[in-house]
Amino acid sequence: MMSGAIILSAIFMLGGTFFFITATVGILRFPDFFTRLHATGKGDTLAVLLCLIGLAIYEGFSLTALKIVFIAVFMALAQPTATHAISRAALRGGVQPWMKGEKENDSGI
């Protein structure tokens, strides 16, 4: 009953959910803004790509799968761009990066 494509799609979606969980733990636990952005920028990008590829495999060969692949390509371009833009705005705006040995420097702005 379970064909190969469905099992492959389930594996991709479970991997995507795992990386969503790790990104959430990172954004909740890390000590300052730049480390939180490091966790959520890379983890969310990989998780979204894995989830979208899994959904496209489950959908099969159709126009909807093509649109899902287009969303995956767009997210792979847009998510690092957004992370870079918000990180540069924070650095220019005076958010101090956390150094090793300091206490938790969680000032924001």
Next chain:
Amino acid sequence: MSTFFLTIGLGLCVLVFCVLYRVVFGPGVFNRIAALSAIGTKTLIILLIMGFIYGRVEMFVDISMVYALLNFIGVLAAAKFLGIETEL
């Protein structure tokens, strides 16, 4: 397979509420913007999973595409606004 999609969607909803802590209590505006971007990314996947559960993916995939575009443009506009405002 519908039960599997429902489980993944409910797990992502729980993760959205975990990130919502950073939006509400996060110190400063940049933490809030980064957490909102993460919430938008999770919502995109939740919308597609809803489409698969309801059996109308061809409608939900367009909504999801627009959501991805608006999330990206919103984060870029906020970064531009805050960068210009604090440079003066």
